[in-house]
Amino acid sequence: MRNSKPVLLVEDDGVDAMTVRRAFKDLKILNPLAHSANGEEALAYLADPSNEKPCVILLDLNMPKMNGAEFLKVAKADADLRKIPVIVLTTSREEYDIVRSFELSVAGYIVKPVDYRNFVEAIRTIDLYWTLSELPEQEVGVKDAKFKASVVG
């Protein structure tokens, strides 16, 4: 990705999460991968000030407790969180899921390839695109810089 902030993966399936982790390693993507098992956990992760805000979020749709669409509704109504691009990574090809996700302003909707080699290619393309694209610097970082400057000054 364009910056070295973490990527947040929201995924309830342990095997799928491991596959993403393995693909990151194989592609030598340097961003740390943070993992939440559902939307609720992801919101808790994002609300915790000790966690660095992610540069992008990879979001599964079918999850227990709080699913992907419910998470998107909350995240896109939040003034800070709405700036983080969310890319859906799911097994669902349902037109309903696709349309609803884009209505909730996702920045991509990728059907998980079953084959590992194709899966790695998909992650490579995501990494390539989000390296080309600019990403918003969180205001937290600006405040931090100001704080540091005032300490130094």
Added chain:
Amino acid sequence: MRSSKPVLLVEDDDVDAMTITRAVDDLEIAGPLARVTDGEEALKYLRSRGNEKPCIIFLDLNMPRMNGAEFLKVVKADDTLKRVPIIVLTASKEQCDIVSSFDLCVAGYIVKPVDYERFVQALKTIDLYWTLSELPNGRW
């Protein structure tokens, strides 16, 4: 792109529009490219029943009459238009432009490379990503 629907280019600069058209042709990547020169024209295009809705919008920011940010505000408040992914394609590297665009939920923000070869490379990456990604094809 995954879809054969048109790509809508919102760009006031003729030379930039020509460069994009040329790169799209060279790469044979998209369906027809429809071009309008500002946000107001883009809204008119999108709301005209005779025009096929685009699969994606490439949006410049600095334009006369209705600029990119103003266009984004209108589109993202419209229940049918808000589902079209919008990719900003601009000369501006200003952090405030980047933040306000992502605040309006753009699906990418790409600073136009000056060099043509690099411009083609950038479009290739955009095409690769939006071929991998599904696009909403539902009825309007």
